[in-house]
Amino acid sequence: MTARETLIQIKRNAAWHRGGVEMGATNWTIPARKGLAVRFGRGQSFSVVNTHGTQVVDTWAFNAGDVGEFMSMEHSRAGFRRLVSRVNDAYLTNKRRPIMTVTDDTSPGRHDTLIAACDIYRYQGLGHHGHHDNCTENLHHALAALGLKPSETPAPLNLFMNIPWEPNGDLLWNEPMSRPGDAITFRAEMDLVAVFSACPMDLLPINGKDGIIRDAQVVLA
Amino acid sequence: MTARETLIQIKRNAAWHRGGVEMGATNWTIPARKGLAVRFGRGQSFSVVNTHGTQVVDTWAFNAGDVGEFMSMEHSRAGFRRLVSRVNDAYLTNKRRPIMTVTDDTSPGRHDTLIAACDIYRYQGLGHHGHHDNCTENLHHALAALGLKPSETPAPLNLFMNIPWEPNGDLLWNEPMSRPGDAITFRAEMDLVAVFSACPMDLLPINGKDGIIRDAQVVLA
Numbered sequence A, B: 001m002t003a004r005e006t007l008i009q010i011k012r013n014a015a016w017h018r019g020g021v022e023m024g025a026t027n028w029t030i031p032a033r034k035g036l037a038v039r040f041g042r043g044q045s046f047s048v049v050n051t052h053g054t055q056v057v058d059t060w061a062f063n064a065g066d067v068g069e070f071m072s073m074e075h076s077r078a079g080f081r082r083l084v085s086r087v088n089d090a091y092l093t094n095k096r097r098p099i100m101t102v103t104d105d106t107s108p109g110r111h112d113t114l115i116a117a118c119d120i121y122r123y124q125g126l127g128h129h130g131h132h133d134n135c136t137e138n139l140h141h142a143l144a145a146l147g148l149k150p151s152e153t154p155a156p157l158n159l160f161m162n163i164p165w166e167p168n169g170d171l172l173w174n175e176p177m178s179r180p181g182d183a184i185t186f187r188a189e190m191d192l193v194a195v196f197s198a199c200p201m202d203l204l205p206i207n208g209k210d211g212i213i214r215d216a217q218v219v220l221a
Helices: A003-023 A073-080 A120-125 A135-144 B003-023 B073-080 B120-125 B135-144
Strands: A027-030 A035-040 A045-050 A057-063 A066-070 A090-092 A098-105 A157-159 A182-188 A192-198 A216-220 B027-030 B035-040 B045-050 B057-063 B066-070 B090-092 B098-105 B157-159 B182-188 B192-198 B216-220
Touching: A027 A035, A027 A192, A035 A135, A045 A057, A057 A098, A057 A135, A073 A090, A098 A192, A135 A192, A192 A216, B027 B035, B027 B192, B035 B135, B045 B057, B057 B098, B057 B135, B073 B090, B098 B192, B135 B192, B192 B216
Parallel strands: none
Antiparallel strands: A027 A216, A035 A192, A045 A182, A045 A216, A057 A066, A057 A157, A057 A192, A090 A098, A098 A182, B027 B216, B035 B192, B045 B182, B045 B216, B057 B066, B057 B157, B057 B192, B090 B098, B098 B182
């Protein structure tokens, strides 16, 4: 995607968000390698669909009235007392308030709360030269399109990302266990802005062996 | 400690830090329930000593020239590919640069990278009324004493905190496995400001069964 195409995509997404739920939209595409921000009202539910089965979706959520309050993996793990949430577990903000609760999951339940969003430094460290799409920039671009600028880059909830842990604490970077159409559903516990990034990591097998980055969907549930 | 005593302690600590290594100081006390910030130069080594054996020490590190760059648990886990570091593992910043490396550890090696620093919301959630000392405030007070104000509250490295994981990902909050005098030693990989907090959690057994919060030491190694 050229810079101009990216800008058009961002603006188009921004129009969706602003209209978003209010305009009656009920589904959104997370473009391959790019980000998407969507507003949800308290009590609304949404599903993130792994359309092609192999795509990791980095996910964030911010209090719609205060981007300084956001879903925090380190606070959430202390809340549900697990490395990875299960159905009925609530993710907490950095003020330890529930922001979204897992209400359904048709995937094998393997998601990740441990690993930072990819960023330009990650791709440089893996030997990539020049710019590379990355989830950290996708987060900030998607929020900027809504006029929002968070003071922090929170650790993401990496949906469908398969990072198993060994008994000794070693971590592995494996392919997703999800299948095409698998979906995880959340209920918004406050008015929130959710951000999704179809992770562009193509130098490790986390998005499938073929390294092809694909789109995913968000659906009002 | 009264507010005035706290202020005196903070100012005294600030004097130590400003003088700190330059003035020839080689050891510092992390007061029970409170925080301490110390500057270390690149290549210097320091040990965090669990003087009484049962005290959790929340630890942060910031690039001395840019508090926007700091030790990040989610980036570090991706670097050393484990839930908890071992000797020779380097902690990384949010720019994926090594900031400090574990060079020695006389404790059983059980530390925590998963759990947020305690904060006032945590104590409220556990049923405490009114103010309670907490590691998040200790971090910001210790940095403020040096005239520093970070834009983020990074997830801490919780030294000596014993949060074992089960094969299914469940987490437990256990007493420290460390013994009096156990120490972990780090080499600074850049000029940095380290912040230590003798965690005041007395409503869970993470600081030992008796719930007594104790001081700890930092020693130039």
